[in-house]
Amino acid sequence: MEMGDLQMSTTLDPVDRLLDSVMQGQSIVRNQDVLRFDYIPSMINHRDQEQKEVAQKLLPILRHTRPSNLLVYGKPGTGKTLIIRKVLLKIQERAAGDNTAIKIIYTNAKNETTLYGLLVSFGRQLGLDSKQIPTTGLSISEVFKRITSQISSNALNTVFVIDEIDHLAHLILKSHKDLLYQMTRANETLGPGSLTLVGISNDLAFKDALDPRVLSTLSEEEIVFTNYTTDQLRLILEERAREAFADPSNIEDSALNLCAAIAGSEHGDARRAIDTLRVATEIAERLGVTQVTQDHIREAVAKMDEGKEMAALRSYPLHEKLLVIAVMRATGATTGEIYLLYGDLCSKTGQKKLTQRRTTQMLGELEMSGLIGGRLTHQGMHGRTKKFKLLVSPNRVCETFAEDLMLADLV
Numbered sequence: 001m002e003m004g005d006l007q008m009s010t011t012l013d014p015v016d017r018l019l020d021s022v023m024q025g026q027s028i029v030r031n032q033d034v035l036r037f038d039y040i041p042s043m044i045n046h047r048d049q050e051q052k053e054v055a056q057k058l059l060p061i062l063r064h065t066r067p068s069n070l071l072v073y074g075k076p077g078t079g080k081t082l083i084i085r086k087v088l089l090k091i092q093e094r095a096a097g098d099n100t101a102i103k104i105i106y107t108n109a110k111n112e113t114t115l116y117g118l119l120v121s122f123g124r125q126l127g128l129d130s131k132q133i134p135t136t137g138l139s140i141s142e143v144f145k146r147i148t149s150q151i152s153s154n155a156l157n158t159v160f161v162i163d164e165i166d167h168l169a170h171l172i173l174k175s176h177k178d179l180l181y182q183m184t185r186a187n188e189t190l191g192p193g194s195l196t197l198v199g200i201s202n203d204l205a206f207k208d209a210l211d212p213r214v215l216s217t218l219s220e221e222e223i224v225f226t227n228y229t230t231d232q233l234r235l236i237l238e239e240r241a242r243e244a245f246a247d248p249s250n251i252e253d254s255a256l257n258l259c260a261a262i263a264g265s266e267h268g269d270a271r272r273a274i275d276t277l278r279v280a281t282e283i284a285e286r287l288g289v290t291q292v293t294q295d296h297i298r299e300a301v302a303k304m305d306e307g308k309e310m311a312a313l314r315s316y317p318l319h320e321k322l323l324v325i326a327v328m329r330a331t332g333a334t335t336g337e338i339y340l341l342y343g344d345l346c347s348k349t350g351q352k353k354l355t356q357r358r359t360t361q362m363l364g365e366l367e368m369s370g371l372i373g374g375r376l377t378h379q380g381m382h383g384r385t386k387k388f389k390l391l392v393s394p395n396r397v398c399e400t401f402a403e404d405l406m407l408a409d410l411v
């Protein structure tokens, strides 16, 4: 190969172009971690009041009295996890110099599939090993007893933070255990030591699912995080960009504005804003350019929406997927027509078809999720019927279902 060929290929090949720009130090991101969701930024804006409130409510622990239970809620991406984690870190730093035992433990209920797993996580953080709490085999109430006796025998002042506590409510409803009640009332039976519960949730409806006795003790204190405005998001993004990028010129001002405006027009979700910025930056880097522009932000938003749709499509069980294919093939078809098509698809894939009653129910669920749309129409002597159409792009459906061996031949 001659030198000329090599140069040709370096200018054309996108991988080489990207590698070249990185090797020449042209990467626009100085610190990739800054754009990750779990990064704790050095500057937290707009949340002074909330930080103070959280700190104030938990302060008694430093004086060795029991703080009240606390419920923190607000829409997704409003800084709840960030603020609580930061305040807890600060308290822990202070407590470290103290020789009386203060323990703050944090668990995200979303990461646990069982109640048992959640309790094991608590136990481990309190220093109970796999002999004291084995990973399986004990009853829930026995595990909880061991946790509380660890607290009282060491006279520990504890704060249990349960993030996304709405998921815990689901785990509990599933297994009918009255764990939250026991937790909120644990102090009444503890000898020395104390247990304070801090619950964080972005789903207010979960309160309705709780036993009123639990709710009243859990929410002895409440803090609400309000949605961020576009201006507030703009400042959060600006700070992140300042920490993340090699140079301020690596992002257009108008791109930051657009990114803030898009997230602000939904419900003021800072996570969404930061995610969009990260994806847009990846797009710019892949193109080998040194500035993130409005176009990259728009492309990032489209890509993220697409990702959400594909994830939703993927998550459905087989028969729902067959129904989506039926709707896609016969846009505007009635429930009955779709059922016939669905039956066809079942025999093609060797599936036993479900009853029409069941599939009608499933169509309703798909409609709720926004993947398909239904419209009631009058059909002469047949009375009323519903007609369905696909609300996402057929290409997306085909692309997603093609990954599924069972469906690949149908799309």
Ligand SMILES: Nc1ncnc2c1ncn2[C@@H]1O[C@H](COP(=O)(O)OP(=O)(O)OP(=O)(O)O)[C@@H](O)[C@H]1O
Binding pocket: 036, 037, 038, 039, 040, 041, 043, 044, 045, 046, 047, 074, 075, 076, 077, 078, 079, 080, 081, 082, 083, 201, 202, 236, 270, 271, 274
């Ligand atoms: N005031 C702020 N300053 C800087 N960054 C922020 C601020 N508020 C939120 N963020 C960032 O936005 C993202 C989302 O925040 P966080 O995870 O705290 O939201 P949340 O309220 O816990 O949301 P969810 O209910 O979905 O768990 C994080 O990356 C966080 O660092």
Ligand SMILES: [Mg+2]
Binding pocket: 080, 081, 082, 163, 164
């Ligand atoms: Mg959170």
